Amino acid sequence: MHQHVCEQRKGGAGYEGMIVTSQMSRAIDTVKFIPLVRDNASDPLLPDFLGPRHWLDFRDDRLYGERLEELLRELHDQPRFRKPPLGRPSFLADPADPADPADLADPTVPASQPPVRDKPAATTAGAPQREASAASNALPTETHDLETARLRRQGEGWRVERQPLRLERALVELGGGINLPLLRIAGGEFVMGSPPDEQSRFDWEGPQHRVRLAGFWLGQTPVTQAQWRAVARLVPPLGQRWQRQLPANPSYFQPEGEKIEKFGSFSLLPGETNTDQRPVEQVSWYDAMEFCRRCESLLPDAAGLRCTLPSEAQWEFGCRAGTSTPYHFGNTITPDLVISSWDHQTTRVGRFPANGWGLHDMHGNVWEWCLDHWHETYDNAPVDGRAWIEPGGKDPNNRVLRGGGWIGDYGQHRSAMRFRSQPHTSQYVVGFRVVCLPQHSPINP
Numbered sequence: 001m002h003q004h005v006c007e008q009r010k011g012g013a014g015y016e017g018m019i020v021t022s023q024m025s026r027a028i029d030t031v032k033f034i035p036l037v038r039d040n041a042s043d044p045l046l047p048d049f050l051g052p053r054h055w056l057d058f059r060d061d062r063l064y065g066e067r068l069e070e071l072l073r074e075l076h077d078q079p080r081f082r083k084p085p086l087g088r089p090s091f092l093a094d095p096a097d098p099a100d101p102a103d104l105a106d107p108t109v110p111a112s113q114p115p116v117r118d119k120p121a122a123t124t125a126g127a128p129q130r131e132a133s134a135a136s137n138a139l140p141t142e143t144h145d146l147e148t149a150r151l152r153r154q155g156e157g158w159r160v161e162r163q164p165l166r167l168e169r170a171l172v173e174l175g176g177g178i179n180l181p182l183l184r185i186a187g188g189e190f191v192m193g194s195p196p197d198e199q200s201r202f203d204w205e206g207p208q209h210r211v212r213l214a215g216f217w218l219g220q221t222p223v224t225q226a227q228w229r230a231v232a233r234l235v236p237p238l239g240q241r242w243q244r245q246l247p248a249n250p251s252y253f254q255p256e257g258e259k260i261e262k263f264g265s266f267s268l269l270p271g272e273t274n275t276d277q278r279p280v281e282q283v284s285w286y287d288a289m290e291f292c293r294r295c296e297s298l299l300p301d302a303a304g305l306r307c308t309l310p311s312e313a314q315w316e317f318g319c320r321a322g323t324s325t326p327y328h329f330g331n332t333i334t335p336d337l338v339i340s341s342w343d344h345q346t347t348r349v350g351r352f353p354a355n356g357w358g359l360h361d362m363h364g365n366v367w368e369w370c371l372d373h374w375h376e377t378y379d380n381a382p383v384d385g386r387a388w389i390e391p392g393g394k395d396p397n398n399r400v401l402r403g404g405g406w407i408g409d410y411g412q413h414r415s416a417m418r419f420r421s422q423p424h425t426s427q428y429v430v431g432f433r434v435v436c437l438p439q440h441s442p443i444n445p
Helices: 015-027 061-077 225-232 285-296 312-320
Strands: 141-154 157-175 178-185 188-192 209-213 216-219 305-308 367-373 399-402 418-421 435-438
Touching: 157 225, 178 225, 178 312, 188 312, 209 312, 216 312, 225 285, 285 305, 312 367, 312 399
Parallel strands: none
Antiparallel strands: 141 157, 157 178, 178 216, 188 209, 216 435, 305 435, 367 399, 399 418
């Protein structure tokens, strides 16, 4: 039993006010409770329906210290010179009645940036805590030899022209001898999207527009099952907790027979009974973001980097690798260069030649999560490479997928092809790769 006080504009506005006053009336003499509506629309880790609001609840004494620290951090991070709004909170405003543009912050600048803090590194189970590297401001690199390919005309057909490629890559140690290779993608400019006459094109791939990006580090391959397992078993830094539990081994394609037999028509490729190097799949967008957050705890502080999902522009820029053709290797496609529905399953990453910048599996194998909300066209899209995040947009319940997967026709593997899925879903055709950016970069908030 508790007293339900239905008073408007006490602790909130309208329905929210009823919630807060009800909870305060019920708990005023027994628990610590501070009502707080936090403007958190830019936080990509909140469920989309909670994007504009978040309640801090102090009713559990065990969490009091943690909640208080979170409250102080949120208050500290608020813009200092912005007057509080009068009347209804902004998230209750009528979308058809926008605020005066003069009262809005510059949309190209985040409303607030979290302070830079020294972060202890996560540890692998049973391993000592890592020490941050102070050797340089960049990740350590190593020389890596691989192969790239292009399709060339030969009479009425095509031939695959293979060439060796040597480049520098960084290795993030995940524990247990497992590394995550990253490639440095130099900044530049490209035309994003597809022309109206491109075969298999969808209207949502346009209009084409020029995008200029700063440099970034991109995963050389989609995250593998072995990399996933290594990160899923990481122990959080002392005194901290991971924000989300990760499934230990979520992938559908595994050497154990029970998952493969679920649909009956899929079987492992001959000689590929070890799936460690296959891309992880059946992970949600939220799972992928948690993986990135844990990887960030392993980066040396001196690198000054943070880890997240690539923006759609970063993904396409990396995929094209300076090309403008439908595929990074040319105008058409061949099973010599891409895995698709003909194999009815994933394959090990790096099985096919890389693109001109050393990135593998940008066409096929698994679709890859991007950070952006889905938009039906590129009208008013960012032109600086940042993720297009609009919790209040026309379709805030879907995130972008790129690259095409092992199932589907070859047209779905084009560099400009894009699709969408709800972030809580996990499918055996969807994986992801990571991107690392400077800590203070406004890109990919």
